[in-house]
Amino acid sequence: MLKIGCHLSAAKGYAHMGKDALKIGANTFAFFTRNPRGGKAKAIDEKDARALREMLSEHNFGTLVAHAPYTLNPCSKDEKVRNFAYIAMSEDMERMEYTPGNYYNFHPGSHVGQGTEVGIERIADLLNRILTPEQSTIVLLETMAGKGSEIGGRFEELAAIIDRVERKEKLGVCMDTCHVSDAGYDIIGDLDGVLEEFDRIVGLDKLRAMHINDSQNPKGAKKDRHAKIGEGCLGLDTIVNVITHPRLKDLPFILETPNELEGYAAEIALLRKEADKREGR
Template identity: 65%
Template sequence: MLNIGCHLSVSKGYAAMGKEAIQLNANTLQFFTRNPRGSKAKEIDPKDCEVFLEIAKENNFSKIVAHAPYTLNPCSQDESARRFAMEVMAEDLERMEYLPYNLYDFHPGSHVKQGVEVGIEYIINMLNTILKPEQTTIVLLETMAGKGTEIGRSFEEIKQILNGVTLIDKMGVCLDTCHIYDAGYDIVNDLDGVLAEFDRIIGLDKLYAIHLNDSKNPFGSHKDRHEKIGNGFIGMEAIIKIINHPKLRHLPFILETPNDLSGYKDEIKMLREAYKE
């Protein structure tokens, strides 16, 4: 079965979000843990979480993905910004235990002219501070497009972070198709080669989820602008190869395309039809 879903709003609660996913014929989903452009988080309702978990179980959901807010920059040159990122992520991981054994994705951040090495050390320090042996959540580093001073533009940078984390069993990677294409990984003409490189540097066992997005910009542009499936420079043919690839087809695929709910429903339908059972 294709594990496919999209980014949904948790504003009405987890159970409502799960029901919305079912209406879209999705069996996974992604949500922001709090205001994506701020820091406020909705109060947890344990009963609501229990209802969601029942919905997920009854409808054979794969693992779901929680996304950290965009405001976090764990490798900022500003100490207060780094402390804010650490506090928010630590709290998010505590809250995730109401939805155990799922995934938490975050952008590694921007080093802002401090240099990649300094930025990576800040990220490693944060992860070694907040990760706990008893947590059930896997924390995912997201592959980035490489705009500005973003960290995570290469598999090597992702691996360098992973190498520094003590509780490595609590870590994984979320591969964003738009981001890596914009970063210079040719998933259109050499998907097997890109996956072989990922496996050699990071290891495919560390790949837990895929953000399935087309790209508004051409290969290697470092722009990070998502497009609807089949309407961008990656194209439908390459997307179909990705969802059917034997090394990827079992993973949860999350759509982050510029769509409303009806658009997501159409994309999910189209991708399910293209998936080879």
């Protein structure tokens, strides 16, 4: 069964996220481990986390895709910013064990003038410091749009990070449809070719989750502006091609479109209907 959901707010607690997911027809979801703009994380209520775990099991949820704060930049030239990335991710690895066996996604960061090679080295260094053999969480590098000095706009950059990480078994990739198109990959006209290229450079075994977003901009724009499904340059057919592709359809799909819960519910229902139609159900 298609595992699809959206970003949900953790402000009211973990179990509340599970209830919101069920309300909108989701069977996976994403959430920020702390305020998306950074800062101190709220203490976890163990009873609340247990209630969510029970709900996930009872309703056969797919793997969750937690998200690091946007302010996290492990390859900044500012040491304080790099230290925040280390502290936040280290804490988040501990917090993720309250909901074990899930994913933790982060933006690789921006090298801000230091050069791609330095940025890659700094990101890999952080991962080598925070990944442990005991953790059940798989950390995901997100594909980026390639704007400015972002790392991760090319598959080769993700592969270079992974090559430098010792505990590769604790590392994967989350592909974002808006980002990967904005970065110049033709998922509209040649999705198979893009996936073959990813497999050759990174390995499809490393692709663990998808962010499914339409894009306000055409291929190669390098702007990263999400649009609602069917209202952007990718279009509904492209997104349905992604969620029904034989090499992708078992992954968790997370919507990050500009929506409230009602809008997410409509998109989830639409995509389930289109996927069923495509597969003759």
